[in-house]
Amino acid sequence: MKKAVVLLSGGLDSTTCLAMAKAAGFEPVCLGIAYGQRHAVELERARKVVASMGVRDFRVVNIDLRSVGGSALTADIPVPKDRPEKEMSHGIPVTYVPARNTLFLSLALGLAEVVGAQDLYIGVNAVDYSGYPDCRPEFIRAFETLANLATKAGVEGARFHIHAPLSGMTKAEIIHEGVRLGVDYGMTHSCYDPDTQGRACGRCDSCLLRKKGFEDAGVPDPTAYTTEGK
Amino acid sequence: MKKAVVLLSGGLDSTTCLAMAKAAGFEPVCLGIAYGQRHAVELERARKVVASMGVRDFRVVNIDLRSVGGSALTADIPVPKDRPEKEMSHGIPVTYVPARNTLFLSLALGLAEVVGAQDLYIGVNAVDYSGYPDCRPEFIRAFETLANLATKAGVEGARFHIHAPLSGMTKAEIIHEGVRLGVDYGMTHSCYDPDTQGRACGRCDSCLLRKKGFEDAGVPDPTAYTTEGK
Numbered sequence: 001m002k003k004a005v006v007l008l009s010g011g012l013d014s015t016t017c018l019a020m021a022k023a024a025g026f027e028p029v030c031l032g033i034a035y036g037q038r039h040a041v042e043l044e045r046a047r048k049v050v051a052s053m054g055v056r057d058f059r060v061v062n063i064d065l066r067s068v069g070g071s072a073l074t075a076d077i078p079v080p081k082d083r084p085e086k087e088m089s090h091g092i093p094v095t096y097v098p099a100r101n102t103l104f105l106s107l108a109l110g111l112a113e114v115v116g117a118q119d120l121y122i123g124v125n126a127v128d129y130s131g132y133p134d135c136r137p138e139f140i141r142a143f144e145t146l147a148n149l150a151t152k153a154g155v156e157g158a159r160f161h162i163h164a165p166l167s168g169m170t171k172a173e174i175i176h177e178g179v180r181l182g183v184d185y186g187m188t189h190s191c192y193d194p195d196t197q198g199r200a201c202g203r204c205d206s207c208l209l210r211k212k213g214f215e216d217a218g219v220p221d222p223t224a225y226t227t228e229g230k
Numbered sequence: 231m232k233k234a235v236v237l238l239s240g241g242l243d244s245t246t247c248l249a250m251a252k253a254a255g256f257e258p259v260c261l262g263i264a265y266g267q268r269h270a271v272e273l274e275r276a277r278k279v280v281a282s283m284g285v286r287d288f289r290v291v292n293i294d295l296r297s298v299g300g301s302a303l304t305a306d307i308p309v310p311k312d313r314p315e316k317e318m319s320h321g322i323p324v325t326y327v328p329a330r331n332t333l334f335l336s337l338a339l340g341l342a343e344v345v346g347a348q349d350l351y352i353g354v355n356a357v358d359y360s361g362y363p364d365c366r367p368e369f370i371r372a373f374e375t376l377a378n379l380a381t382k383a384g385v386e387g388a389r390f391h392i393h394a395p396l397s398g399m400t401k402a403e404i405i406h407e408g409v410r411l412g413v414d415y416g417m418t419h420s421c422y423d424p425d426t427q428g429r430a431c432g433r434c435d436s437c438l439l440r441k442k443g444f445e446d447a448g449v450p451d452p453t454a455y456t457t458e459g460k
Contacts, residue, residue, distance in 0.1 A: 059297050059298070060297065061293065061294060061295070061297050061298065062292070062293065062294045062297075063291065063292065063293035063294075064291060064292045064293075065291070065340070067289050067290065067291050067292075068289070068291065068337070068340050068341050068344055069344055070340070070343060070344035092382045092385065096382055097340070098339070098340035098341070098342075098343035098344055098381065098382070099336050099337075099339040099340035099343065099377075099380055099381060100340070101380065102336040102339060102340075102376065102377075102380045103333065103336040103337060103340065106329050106332040106333040106336045107298070107329075107333060109328070109329040109332060110295070110298050110300070110327070110328035110329035110330070110332075110333065111298050111328070112328075113300060113328035113329065114298055114299055114300035114328055133379065133380060133381055133382055133384065133385045134379075134380045134381070136379070138379055139376070139379045139380055142372070142375055142376040142379050142380075143376060143380075145372055145375075145376075146332065146369070146372040146373060146375075146376050147329075147332075149363065149364075149366070149368055149369045149372050150329055150331065150332045150363060150364045150369055150372075150373075151328065151329060151363055151364070152322045152326055152328070152363055154363065155322065155363045
């Protein structure tokens with residue numbers, strides 16, 4: 001079985017991406033990144049996901065992005081709440097982490113070289129939520145070009161392929177695909193600003209998009225939001 | 231003064247690069263990376279370099295690449311010693327760290343966004359030692375393309391410039407330029423495999439290239455090698 005490195009945060013998108021990599025016949029090598037994110041609880045969920053999905057190789061790289069800062073996820077900047085959909089779909093939010101996907105793909109690329117994989121999976125999604133520049137297809141293509149120039153494997157003839165299978169899908173379509181592939185979304189975590197017990201706030205952009213995705217998909221949302229009943 | 235992010239390892243090349251960035255009129259924001267390298271002593275030297283050169287902003291990002299491995303610098307793979315020059319100039323050595331410069335430039339790019347810089351300096355060098363794929367000019371150009379697509383700043387009209395001023399220079403030329411700019415090479419560290427007191431082995435590729443650089447430049451080498459007198 002050919003290996004593929006799958007970037008796995010423990011969120012809805014990357015977990016679906018993992019299921020799709022498996023369905024495509026790859027043996028997944030999962031990579032989680034502890035970057036000082038406010039919602040590091042997502043990596044505990046990633047551990048549950050890999051255990052339930054029979055992934056044999058899961059690595060977590062620690063990198064302290066708090067020394068760089070510049071984002072609501074890595075610095076003392078409040079996470080926006082209750083933003084109307086119209087506002088969310090315009091501009092780049094303060095939860096943008098500078099150059100994050102470039103960094104994550106670099107780490108995935110290094111790991112791919114080490115384990116002998118030429119396929120990388122990243123759960124970026126440019127339809128529902130186009131605010132992040134490093135989620136766009138043109139970014140993914142530019143990274144693929146770079147990957148082949150940047151590496152020993154590339155020089156020796158490998159051709160890296162960056163798979164972004166969620167790229168053209170809505171959140172509802174992603175959920176349908178995940179359900180079809182047997183993903184248990186109850187294990188996943190999307191919230192940017194969970195409470196100390198890791199419970200989703202229900203009000204940040206990520207929670208709002210997740211909720212709406214389940215609604216649009218007509219699938220019950222298994223998430224326990226702290227705002228429920230209010 | 232315009233800011234530039236300078237990747238600084240504390241080695242001969244990156245220290246010269248820093249001097250060149252200053253000479254070009256930039257206010258340097260230096261970035262060191264503690265990646266689990268065998269020769270982490272280089273970062274202590276980087277601290278001396280920034281202090282002596284009046285750099286006001288020096289950050290160190292910690293990232294544990296030992297969980298990825300795959301290199302003599304980050305895994306239990308011996309560092310090659312006493313390699314003849316002909317051998318060094320062919321192929322990619324085991325000291326290659328998978329995707330390292332892609333990763334380093336990603337971190338520099340993120341920091342550039344945060345501090346409002348559009349200029350990045352990296353001390354790669356493709357003439358004396360062409361073994362590392364991510365030191366080639368075509369790699370640098372591909373990263374520049376990526377940088378403008380990957381970032382909020384790029385979307386908003388910034389144009390990142392990756393400066394690799396040592397790219398076409400021999401080690402001797404780099405040393406001449408550094409001496410001209412007042413660099414104290416006695417502060418810098420190049421060795422891949424120092425002893426527990428941080429002294430250079432004098433026998434790894436990096437030491438051999440450094441020694442030869444000083445010889446070719448006709449400049450006394452200030453390095454105390456542990457092999458001296460043997």
